[in-house]
Amino acid sequence: MTSSNNSNKDIGNDNSDMDNTTPEKQNSLLAGIIERASKSGIGRKKLNPSAVESAVAKNMADIHNSPTKLRLAFLGGGSFGTAMANLAARNGCDTTLWVRNKRAVKAMAKTQTNKKYLPSYKLDDRLKYSHDLAMAVKDKDIIFIAVPGLAFRETLKSIAPFISGQSIVSLTKGMEKDTFALMSDIIKDELPEVNFGVMSGPNLAIEIMKNMPSATVIASDSEPLRHAVQAALHSAFFRVFASDDVKGVELGGALKNIYAIAMGMAAAYDVGENTKAMILTCALAEMSRFGVEAGANPLTFLGLSGVGDLYATCSSELSRNYRIGNMLGRGMNIDAAVKKLGQTAEGVNTIQQVHEKATKDGIYMPITHALYAVIYEDKAALGVALHLMEAGFRSDVEFVMAHDHSNATLTAQMKSSNSHTEDEKDDTDSK
Ligand SMILES: NC(=O)C1=CN([C@@H]2O[C@H](COP(=O)(O)OP(=O)(O)OC[C@H]3O[C@@H](n4cnc5c(N)ncnc54)[C@H](O)[C@@H]3O)[C@@H](O)[C@H]2O)C=CC1
């Protein structure tokens, strides 16, 4: 977990070392970031439990030592919901996986495999299955939700009548259509009384099923909930870190899908390591920029849920978003690619949402806009990529060296040097 005192102190030190006194020297973007980050640091209050939270804290006081006392529901029987439910069952928690399809539930209970999404992996025999939503969520301590982003609100509406003090943890890495809402926003809308968290990190489901060492982040304002999720899922192969930056952790998971599509597309053109490094780094800058505007702590993007997940998803064909990008790069159109994939690729919708929001709010997101042009305006991928390379002079790590300060000068110099060259050429031509 990020220590509020330390991060606050570090940020304070950075601030005091800077000369921000004159308007010329003032780096407004950096000042804004520091202000927001310090605010979020100062705002990291000592736990002040609400009625719901104290009930949860009471139930969960000894969970740390005895995760078997936890009663958990996982909603969504795709690859990630299944993989996480399996981890919890293996840790000895009383775990039910809810799947909407009755036949799938029967088959899973009989074969202890998820034939459609994780066909080669035997699931823990303590894992229970249900297609009865009320039964699945009643009398549970935590409900984990792993349905696609576009089905998240309807899922919350369906469980609302059965909520009586359970906590909710979103595993979904998406964004709602047209509202720009993240899953935590939807939880606050639909179940305002509920204690909630979001979990996100570099967690390719198949690698987790193979017991490849992995780590994730649980972000919540509720300390008992963070501890409970750590107790439920932490194991020798799976480390669960904690954070109190819900927005930052959640945005890391949602935004990296955009860049996995970009990287899959680039891979279709056999790009080299320099190009991949450029995409990855510019992607991280875009993510952080967008995150800062949304009120996230920019430092969160340097953690597992930020650069960690960005790296995993941009490097692996196990990522469905990467595979969508790869198919687009090979000339397939988006509908055909989505159909061929047959699984959730949140990035396809997230590109549209982030493109609209960034355009509306004036946030510089060139990779996102380029992908939008390919997917939704039918522009050729190669042409769009080449155009990205002509984006003029920018500064590296814009939080430190702001665009508006440095680049206006650079761009003016470039224009002026180009016009000189043109004039000289004209002179030479006329001689
Ligand atoms: N697969 C992975 O490696 C990881 C996935 N995630 C996130 O988890 C979420 C779920 O992804 P996956 O499990 O991978 O997707 P998936 O495509 O494997 O499965 C989605 C599941 O949701 C169910 N579903 C769809 N609409 C539904 C609805 N209206 N009501 C109830 N259930 C519905 C489907 O039947 C299917 O069982 C996504 O937001 C994804 O980004 C997060 C980390 C890793």
Ligand SMILES: O=C(CO)COP(=O)(O)O
């Ligand atoms: O989020 C993931 C890994 O952390 C899974 O990515 P995909 O949804 O692209 O498969």
